[in-house]
Amino acid sequence: MLLPNKLFSYQATGLPLLPEILTQLSEPMSPKDLATRLHPTTVDPLKIIDALDCLYALGRIDLNEEGMLHRCSKK
Secondary structure: OOOOOOOOOHHHOOOOHHHHHHHHOOOOEOHHHHHHHHOOOOOOHHHHHHHHHHHHHOOOEEEOOOOOEEEOOOO
8 A cells, every 4th residue: 555655645645535435335335336436536446445455454344245345333
């Protein structure tokens, strides 16, 4: 995952997508549907994948058996 540094600005990384993805996941949806909803925001699928990886590693989202993304409940 690209992180902001001297070479990459915050906007050039997947970090700005984290709150947008969490907002969109108010209901479970497939990764394809999520990418379609985020399309006006970004066109780079690698940024979306980086953001999803980050949210999964932080325990904020999960992928169920049907392949649907959903927000994890707050503990």
